[in-house]
Amino acid sequence: MTTLIDGTTTALRIRARVAEKVAHSVRIHKRAPGLATILVGDDPASAVYVAAKRQAIREAGMRDVHHTLPAEASYPAVAALIDQLADDPDVCGILLQLPLPKGLDSAALIDRIPVTKDVDGLTTASAGLLARGADGLRPCTPAGVLWLLDAEGVELRGAHAVVVGHSELVGRPMARMLLQRDATVTVAHKHTVNLPSITRLADVLVVAAGVCGLIGAEHVKPGAAVVDVGIHRTDHGLRGDVRSRELQGHAGLLTPVPGGVGPMTIAMLLANTLVAFEQGQP
Amino acid sequence: MTTLIDGTTTALRIRARVAEKVAHSVRIHKRAPGLATILVGDDPASAVYVAAKRQAIREAGMRDVHHTLPAEASYPAVAALIDQLADDPDVCGILLQLPLPKGLDSAALIDRIPVTKDVDGLTTASAGLLARGADGLRPCTPAGVLWLLDAEGVELRGAHAVVVGHSELVGRPMARMLLQRDATVTVAHKHTVNLPSITRLADVLVVAAGVCGLIGAEHVKPGAAVVDVGIHRTDHGLRGDVRSRELQGHAGLLTPVPGGVGPMTIAMLLANTLVAFEQGQP
Numbered sequence: 304m305t306t307l308i309d310g311t312t313t314a315l316r317i318r319a320r321v322a323e324k325v326a327h328s329v330r331i332h333k334r335a336p337g338l339a340t341i342l343v344g345d346d347p348a349s350a351v352y353v354a355a356k357r358q359a360i361r362e363a364g365m366r367d368v369h370h371t372l373p374a375e376a377s378y379p380a381v382a383a384l385i386d387q388l389a390d391d392p393d394v395c396g397i398l399l400q401l402p403l404p405k406g407l408d409s410a411a412l413i414d415r416i417p418v419t420k421d422v423d424g425l426t427t428a429s430a431g432l433l434a435r436g437a438d439g440l441r442p443c444t445p446a447g448v449l450w451l452l453d454a455e456g457v458e459l460r461g462a463h464a465v466v467v468g469h470s471e472l473v474g475r476p477m478a479r480m481l482l483q484r485d486a487t488v489t490v491a492h493k494h495t496v497n498l499p500s501i502t503r504l505a506d507v508l509v510v511a512a513g514v515c516g517l518i519g520a521e522h523v524k525p526g527a528a529v530v531d532v533g534i535h536r537t538d539h540g541l542r543g544d545v546r547s548r549e550l551q552g553h554a555g556l557l558t559p560v561p562g563g564v565g566p567m568t569i570a571m572l573l574a575n576t577l578v579a580f581e582q583g584q585p
Numbered sequence: 586m587t588t589l590i591d592g593t594t595t596a597l598r599i600r601a602r603v604a605e606k607v608a609h610s611v612r613i614h615k616r617a618p619g620l621a622t623i624l625v626g627d628d629p630a631s632a633v634y635v636a637a638k639r640q641a642i643r644e645a646g647m648r649d650v651h652h653t654l655p656a657e658a659s660y661p662a663v664a665a666l667i668d669q670l671a672d673d674p675d676v677c678g679i680l681l682q683l684p685l686p687k688g689l690d691s692a693a694l695i696d697r698i699p700v701t702k703d704v705d706g707l708t709t710a711s712a713g714l715l716a717r718g719a720d721g722l723r724p725c726t727p728a729g730v731l732w733l734l735d736a737e738g739v740e741l742r743g744a745h746a747v748v749v750g751h752s753e754l755v756g757r758p759m760a761r762m763l764l765q766r767d768a769t770v771t772v773a774h775k776h777t778v779n780l781p782s783i784t785r786l787a788d789v790l791v792v793a794a795g796v797c798g799l800i801g802a803e804h805v806k807p808g809a810a811v812v813d814v815g816i817h818r819t820d821h822g823l824r825g826d827v828r829s830r831e832l833q834g835h836a837g838l839l840t841p842v843p844g845g846v847g848p849m850t851i852a853m854l855l856a857n858t859l860v861a862f863e864q865g866q867p
C-alpha cells in the first residue's frame with residue numbers, strides 16, 4: 304500500500320493557522336505583516352507564480368505590497384526598490400521573484416534583502432545560518448518537504464535520505480536540513496554513476512532533479528518515502544520527476560504532482576513571513 | 586599497494602610558494618600581508634596551535650600580529666579587539682583561536698570578523714558563500730583535504746565520496762566542497778545505521794569523526810582513497826580516526842597521522858591569507 308501525501312490539505316491547514324495568528328495580531332497590535340513581492344519583467348510563468356503568492360498573502364490577512372518593474376529595469380533601479388523596502392518598517396518580508404531578466408545579477412540583488420526580511424531564505428546570509436545550523440529563515444520548498452515528512456511521522460534520525468539534484472534553491476539546502484535532523488544524507492546528481500544503486504539506498508528519497516519522469520520503480524527501495532519536487536507541463540497534464548504510477552504499491556509514501564510539495568511552498572512563505580513579523584515586533 | 590599521501594611535503598611546498606609570493610610583494614609594493622592571531626585564555630593545546638601558526642606566519646614572511654587576552658576577558662573586550670583588527674589596513678587576516686573560554690559566544694565573535702579577512706573560513710558569511718557555491722575563503726582543513734586529493738590526481742567528478750562526521754569545522758564544509766566538485770556525496774555520523782555498509786560505498790572516504798580508531802578494513806572498499814582528519818594523543822603516540830595498519834595493502838591511498846592532513850591546515854591558512862591580501866590590494 305502506498306500512501307499519497309496530501310500537500311494541498313496540509314498547506315491549507317498551515318495557511319489557516321497563519322491567518323488566525325495574523326488576525327490575532329491585528330486585533331491586539333493593530334498591525335498586519337506586510338509581505339512585498341517584486342516582479343521584474345513580464346515572464347508569464349513568473350507572473351502566474353507572483354499572482355498566486357499575492358492571493359495567498361491577502362487570504363492570510365497580510366498586507367500585499369507589490370511592485371512590478373519593466374523588463375529593462377536597471378540594476379540600480381531594482382536595488383533602490385529593495386533598499387526602500389528594506390527600510391520600510393511596515394514590510395517584514397521581501398520576495399524577489401526569480402528568474403530575473405538576463406543581465407541583472409540575481410545573487411547580488413537577492414543579497415540586498417536584509418536577512419531578517421529574507422522570507423525566501425535565499426540570501427547568502429540565510430544560507431550561512433543554515434550551513435552553520437543556526438536559527439534563520441529557511442528556503443520554502445525544502446522547508447515544505449520537511450513539514451510533510453514530519454506530518455506523516457517519518458523518522459529522520461538515522462534514516463538514509465537521498466536527495467537527487469543539487470540546485471541552490473532545493474537540493475543543497477534540503478540536504479543540509481536533513482543532515483540537521485540527523486539523517487545520513489546522500490546527494491546525487493547528473494554526474495552520479497549508477498543512480499538507481501544510490502537511490503535504492505534511500506529510506507527517504509527527495510527528487511529535485513528537474514527531469515520529467517527520471518525516477519521509476521527500479522530506483523526505489525520498497526516501502527521508501529518518496530517526495531517529488533519536480534513539476535513539468537506535458538501533453539498529459541502536470542507531471543513530476545517521478546513516474547508515480549510505477550510506484551503505486553511499491554513506495555510506502557509518495558507525494559503526488561500536482562498537490563504534493565507545490566502547495567507547501569506558498570504555505571512556508573507565509574509561515575516564514577509570520578516568523579519574520581513576530582521577530583521584528585518591538 | 587597502498588600509497589601513503591605525504592601531507593608534510595605538500596604543505597611545505599605550498600608554504601614555500603606562498604613565501605615566494607610574499608617576498609615578491611614586499612619587493613614590489615613594500616608591503617607584507619599581516620595575519621592577526623587572537624588567543625583568549627591559557628588552554629595549553631590552543632597555545633601550542635597558535636605558536637605553530639605564528640611560526641609559520643613568520644616563516645612565510647608575513648607580519649605576525651598577535652594578541653593574547655586573559656581567560657576572564659569579557660565579550661566586549663574580545664569584540665573590541667576584533668573590531669580594531671577589522672579596521673586595521675595592515676591586517677588582512679584575522680584568526681580567533683577556538684575553543685574560547687566558557688561563557689564567550691564564539692559564533693557571535695567569529696561573525697565580527699569581516700568576510701574579506703576571514704582566513705579561517707568560519708564566519709556565517711563565508712559559510713553562506715560556500716553553501717551558495719560562490720567564491721570565498723574556505724575552511725582550512727577541508728581545503729587541505731581537497732588539495733591533497735587533487736595533488737594525487739584523484740578524480741572527484743562522479744566519484745562517491747563519503748564523509749564521516751558532520752562537524753561545522755570539517756564534515757559539513759567538506760561535504761559541500763566535494764559536492765561542488767561534482768562528487769556524489771554522503772555524510773555519515775554517529776546516528777548512521779550500519780556505518781560499514783555506508784563507508785564501503787566510498788571511492789573517497791574522508792574520516793572526521795573525532796573517534797580514535799573508528800574506521801578499519803571492514804569499512805573500506807579495496808582501492809579507495811582514505812583521508813584521516815582525526816588526531817588523538819594515545820599511549821602509543823599520535824593516532825587518527827583510522828586504524829591505518831589494517832588498511833595497508835587494502836586502501837589505494839591513505840593519509841598518515843601524523844604527517845597527512847594536519848600540516849595542510851596551516852598551509853591553507855597561509856594560502857587563504859595570501860588570497861585575502863591580494864584581494865585587498867588597491
